[in-house]
Amino acid sequence: MENNIITIYGEVPELIDKKTNELTQQYLQTDKDDFNFASFNLNETEISVCIEEAMTLPFFSDEKAVVIKNAYVFTGEKGSKDVTHNLEQLQEFIEKFDGPSLVIFEVYNQKLDERKKLVKALKKHSKLIKIEQMSEEELKNWIKTSLNEQYKDIKQDALNLFINLTGINFNLVKQELDKIILYLGDRPTITKQDVETIVNRSLEQNVFLLTDYIQQGKKPEAVNLVNDLITMKEEPIKLLALIASNFRLYYQCKILAKKGYSQQQIAKTVSVHPFRVKLALRASRQYDLRHLMQIMNACAETDYKLKSSYMDKQLILELFILSI
Secondary structure, eight states: OOOSEEEEEESOHHHHHHHHHHHHHHHHSSOOOTTTEEEEETTTSOHHHHHHHHHSOOSSSSOOEEEEEOOGGGSSOOOOTTOOOOHHHHHHHHHHOOOSSEEEEEEOSSOOOTTSHHHHHHHHHSEEEEEOOOOHHHHHHHHHHHHHHTTOEEOHHHHHHHHHHHTTOHHHHHHHHHHHHHHHTTOOEEOHHHHHHHOOOOHHHHHHHHHHHHHTTOHHHHHHHHHHHHHTTOOHHHHHHHHHHHHHHHHHHHHHHHTTOOHHHHHHHHTSOHHHHHHHHHHHTTOOHHHHHHHHHHHHHHHHHHHHOOSOHHHHHHHHHHHO
16 A cells, blocks of 8 residues: 555544445455454553554564554544553654554544644645545435345335434434334334334434424424423533524525525535535525524523523523524
């Protein structure tokens, strides 16, 4: 391979791991074993141990791959206090490594911290691969493929509802799919009723439903949903932040759509997933820009009250919903 240090980063560990397995298989050209493959986690193992393994020539094998998971040292995150890493040694390794082994760093973050000298060295001396979230269609195809591998299928209306409830968060989709497969038992086909019975609505999708209730004037339903979310231990300040984020997105989408931007162009401009933009464009049709601005101002005022008032926070949030 042209470059024997590869950094794979993104928000979905499962997709990163899938790419790692593809590259490892391509490099080794055989099954993994104790002689040609080693895997470490930087929350558990010092980087010096990983480097030593990468520098050691393979035994009973022509090639060797070393995978370093949870490489948070390339981000602004903090890892385990029980493990200390020699970052100067790591930077020197990245800059000077010319051994035969394939070294893959897995970073579970959307961005690398480019202010760090370590990351600048990584960008110069390693191949960077960013793993994006799946699109709505890609996720639907993945669900169908996963079910087919287990000799099961899902009806189209059930699949659409499944995505409407979970959103496009891969981890949540996988978790809910595993649940529904267990529930299905020996039955081969997932129906809409199965989805309604088993699949939980994600927090993000609950907030979209909440803003739908507000838009439709269904204030009692909106208040009940807020109360349910607070009962599920969601903080009022967090819920308000998500509500404000949705209305801000509606405002941005409405402005950009008026300028002729496509759904994909809007998603790229505001740096959100196209699925969220699709939902926001649909919802924003019910508002004019002046009304959206009023709601965002009300969000800001409510945020101040939540952080400064002695009133019950749940009551403040309920009054906010009833007022807009």
